[in-house]
Amino acid sequence: MTDGLMRNLGSFVGHLWQAVSSDVTTEQTRREEVKRTVEEKVDGAVTYRRTTIEEVEIREESRE
Numbered sequence: 192m193t194d195g196l197m198r199n200l201g202s203f204v205g206h207l208w209q210a211v212s213s214d215v216t217t218e219q220t221r222r223e224e225v226k227r228t229v230e231e232k233v234d235g236a237v238t239y240r241r242t243t244i245e246e247v248e249i250r251e252e253s254r255e
Contacts, residue, residue, distance in 0.1 A: 221249045 194202075226245040231238060 219251045221251070223247050223249070 224244060224246050226243075228243040230241045230243075233239075
């Protein structure tokens, strides 16, 4: 069953309120994926999969 009109409207207003009230003067971060490794093992009808993601996070200093 789909959500009602008032619930969707409230969710929409909540997202707008969160965007307006968020602090944009905080440090900006940039993430870059360095390496992605996928290990996979098939055992009959079951597949075991392990995914490792290595990322670098770069924080820019705030300039005031």
